[in-house]
Amino acid sequence: MPEFVKAQRELGPRGVQFVGIAIDQPDKIDAFAAELQLNYPALVGGYGAIELSKAMGNRLGALPFTVIVNRSGKVAHTQLGPLKEAQLRSILGQLL
Secondary structure: OHHHHHHHHHHHHHOOOOOEEEOOOHHHHHHHHHHHOOOOOEEEOOOHHHHHHHHOOOOOOOOOEEEEEOOOOOEEEEEEOOOOHHHHHHHHHHHO
């Protein structure tokens, strides 16, 4: 998530928008967001977020799971596990 915060700060003006979907309680999400200085929305998805991630291709229902959507609303990339900064920059660079 620190990579997402950095990329949001740097690429937000070019149209990049991150959105987090959390499965935890709102107070814990707020505390975690403050600790990370989260600069993008974090939605409370509860355990339904796991089902959503499965529908998006997360066969294991594990976290973290990232979905990158292009400007047309089509899924451009999904990944189970963390994204390295260089990989994230490469994917976003192809979409901008």
